[in-house]
């Protein structure tokens with residue numbers, strides 16, 4: 696039996712508070728085996744029917760990385776066009792990926808045809824496969840932060856293009872592209888809040904059905 700004490704709970708709370716989506720990385724490399732270790736931790740996450748549908752691709756090839764960066768630039772330019780006036784100026788000033796600087800690039804996919812788990816739990820909600828992969832990414836996000844390693848999720852990408860660039864099986868659905876490395880700075884507030892793009896809200900009022 697493993698028990699957790701108050702000191703651990705306080706530290707865990709601090710971990711939640713200080714986990715950040717990181718876009719500003721130092722370029723120094725991660726120690727050998729870091730990504731592999733973080734992937735192992737991610738694999739301890741819950742998954743529908745124990746399907747473990749997460750598929751990780753460590754992107755080490757310079758040409759593929761360059762192609763991902765080009766795709767980000769193109770998608771980000773398109774996204775900018777959907778804003779106007781002051782909001783557009785604010786969007787243009789945001790840094791929305793650390794792709795160019797992060798020493799680690801990790802693409803994460805969901806295996807849509809996973810036979811593991813024999814379909815348990817996903818007959819009426821096939822999207823639970825995707826949710827399982829997101830749960831794994833969140834575990835990795837926190838585990839990384841606990842070691843002083845930052846993770847930045849990039850979704851301003853064309854999933855089909857990422858598929859092509861990384862040449863992965865058709866049955867894999869793109870879930871997210873992660874930049875991994877040491878952050879330039881630590882902060883207890885989201886960068887989008889610091890940039891006055893959006894503010895964090897509490898849980899608000901709960902809906903209660905009696």
Ligand SMILES: Cc1cc2c(cc1C)N(C[C@H](O)[C@H](O)[C@H](O)COP(=O)(O)O)c1[nH]c(=O)[nH]c(=O)c1N2
Pocket residue numbers: 714715716717718790791792848849850851884885886887
């Ligand atoms: C599914 C998904 C997708 C993205 C993100 C997150 C998630 C969950 N976030 C990070 C997001 O902006 C960030 O989590 C919030 O602003 C809150 O900040 P903290 O994570 O608390 O630092 C993110 N950030 C960014 O700069 N570029 C991006 O493309 C994305 N995409």
